[in-house]
Amino acid sequence: MQIALLGGTGDIGEGLALRLARDTDHQVIVGSREAGKAEAAADEYEAALADRGHSDDIEAAENATAAADADVVVCSVPAYYLSDTIEAVADDLADTVLVSPAVGMQRDESGVGYNPPGVGSVTALAAAVAPDDVPVVGAFHNLAAARLSTLDADLDWDVPVVGDDAEAKATVSELTDDIDGLRALDAGGLDNASEVEAVTPLLINLAANNDGMHDLGVKFW
Amino acid sequence: MQIALLGGTGDIGEGLALRLARDTDHQVIVGSREAGKAEAAADEYEAALADRGHSDDIEAAENATAAADADVVVCSVPAYYLSDTIEAVADDLADTVLVSPAVGMQRDESGVGYNPPGVGSVTALAAAVAPDDVPVVGAFHNLAAARLSTLDADLDWDVPVVGDDAEAKATVSELTDDIDGLRALDAGGLDNASEVEAVTPLLINLAANNDGMHDLGVKFW
Numbered sequence: 001m002q003i004a005l006l007g008g009t010g011d012i013g014e015g016l017a018l019r020l021a022r023d024t025d026h027q028v029i030v031g032s033r034e035a036g037k038a039e040a041a042a043d044e045y046e047a048a049l050a051d052r053g054h055s056d057d058i059e060a061a062e063n064a065t066a067a068a069d070a071d072v073v074v075c076s077v078p079a080y081y082l083s084d085t086i087e088a089v090a091d092d093l094a095d096t097v098l099v100s101p102a103v104g105m106q107r108d109e110s111g112v113g114y115n116p117p118g119v120g121s122v123t124a125l126a127a128a129v130a131p132d133d134v135p136v137v138g139a140f141h142n143l144a145a146a147r148l149s150t151l152d153a154d155l156d157w158d159v160p161v162v163g164d165d166a167e168a169k170a171t172v173s174e175l176t177d178d179i180d181g182l183r184a185l186d187a188g189g190l191d192n193a194s195e196v197e198a199v200t201p202l203l204i205n206l207a208a209n210n211d212g213m214h215d216l217g218v219k220f221w
Numbered sequence: 222m223q224i225a226l227l228g229g230t231g232d233i234g235e236g237l238a239l240r241l242a243r244d245t246d247h248q249v250i251v252g253s254r255e256a257g258k259a260e261a262a263a264d265e266y267e268a269a270l271a272d273r274g275h276s277d278d279i280e281a282a283e284n285a286t287a288a289a290d291a292d293v294v295v296c297s298v299p300a301y302y303l304s305d306t307i308e309a310v311a312d313d314l315a316d317t318v319l320v321s322p323a324v325g326m327q328r329d330e331s332g333v334g335y336n337p338p339g340v341g342s343v344t345a346l347a348a349a350v351a352p353d354d355v356p357v358v359g360a361f362h363n364l365a366a367a368r369l370s371t372l373d374a375d376l377d378w379d380v381p382v383v384g385d386d387a388e389a390k391a392t393v394s395e396l397t398d399d400i401d402g403l404r405a406l407d408a409g410g411l412d413n414a415s416e417v418e419a420v421t422p423l424l425i426n427l428a429a430n431n432d433g434m435h436d437l438g439v440k441f442w
Contacts, residue, residue: 108412110409110410110412110413111409111410111412111413113412113413113415113416114415114416114419156442160423160427185427185430185431185434186427186430186431187423187426187427187430188331188332188426188429188430189331189332191329191331191332191334192331192332192334192422192423192426194334194335194419195334195335195419195420195422195423195426196423198335198415198416198419198420199416199419199420199423201413201416202381202408202413202416202417202420203441205408205409205413205416206381206406206407206408206441208409209406209407209408209409210406210407213406213441213442216441216442217441217442218439218440218441219439219440219441219442220424220427220434220437220438220439220440221377221434221437221438221440
């Protein structure tokens with residue numbers, strides 16, 4: 001499959017690009033609002049992989065071009081850019097599964113709190129903004145970007161996946177399981193996304209408050 | 222310490238009573254609205270422990286009496302009984318730490334959703350109802366009652382602990398760490414309780430949607 005990572009130049013996009021390229025047979029396309037930034041990031045990721053003996057090809061394109069070529073589009077941008085990013089590529093999302101990993105959070109004196117949009121979750125917002133015929137799947141919300149993009153770090157994390165389209169959810173779950181150390185779990189429909197997203201501020205608070213804990217993920221058993 | 226488990230005759234109370242009695246040196250007092258029900262449960266727990274070679278004494282009392290004798294009072298009742306239960310024992314809570322493990326949830330066609338009260342979390346509600354001089358700590362929200370009360374089941378779960386009183390939080394964290402297979406983690410202040418509570422419906426949805434998963438807890442790393 002072709003996997004486009006919109007906003008793939010930073011944060012969660014970098015880690016997903018590196019690990020999808022290294023661990024799977026899928027073609028990664030790094031997207032950005034500027035093609036030049038996407039190309040620079042793709043070159044950097046290829047170099048990081050080459051340093052570790054992996055010769056993976058990572059493509060690069062402006063977001064809309066990346067989306068048009070992809071079977072799965074991961075909208076790996078901060079929550080407050082989500083609507084604009086999806087609207088900018090909406091005409092290019094035919095026959096695509098759209099994946100939303102973003103979480104709305106707000107920091108105050110007591111730490112980080114979950115701060116979802118009015119529709120209940122960022123994942124639900126992605127579904128509201130996306131064209132009606134594009135299935136939206138929530139996944140990758142609870143991955144610590146810094147550890148994900150550290151290729152030498154082994155993962156052993158669960159990825160709760162939510163969505164109302166069973167086929168799209170299965171596609172994203174298989175993609176997740178293809179990454180070493182990630183296990184996709186079915187967390188229900190889009191209505192259940194807020195409970196998944198709320199784990200992310202909890203992870204940040206736990207890392208801030210407990211000595212020796214940082215870049216946390218989660219495992220359910 | 223003396224640990225009173227209000228509503229200790231069922232659900233999370235049973236598991237905490239059994240494991241606190243077996244794994245720690247603390248005195249467990251099972252509380253109930255009816256002393257007779259508390260006594261029957263305590264006898265049952267002692268018998269279950271004796272079956273496994275443990276001769277632990279578990280006391281029993283009506284909730285208010287149990288609370289009056291305790292250093293730590295765990296309000297292990299369902300969320301919708303929380304206010305009434307705390308108000309009924311409020312005059313007996315001197316020099317006590319009050320622990321709230323309850324979570325507000327609502328089931329609909331898409332699974333179980335987090336459904337906090339207006340003050341933001343059940344833990345915050347406990348703090349609002351408790352007397353001003355009684356510190357409230359949130360803990361034990363994410364423990365699957367069925368596995369907790371199965372003495373032969375090994376645990377390896379994390380317990381996010383929230384509270385605004387550092388001393389009270391330390392007391393509850395130590396108590397948690399005394400139970401084999403539980404690790405207390407500092408999840409911040411009472412304002413951060415909702416993110417902890419929201420994990421519970423996620424655990425229920427994951428158990429419902431994934432083959433072979435049931436009675437789930439969580440581990441952060």
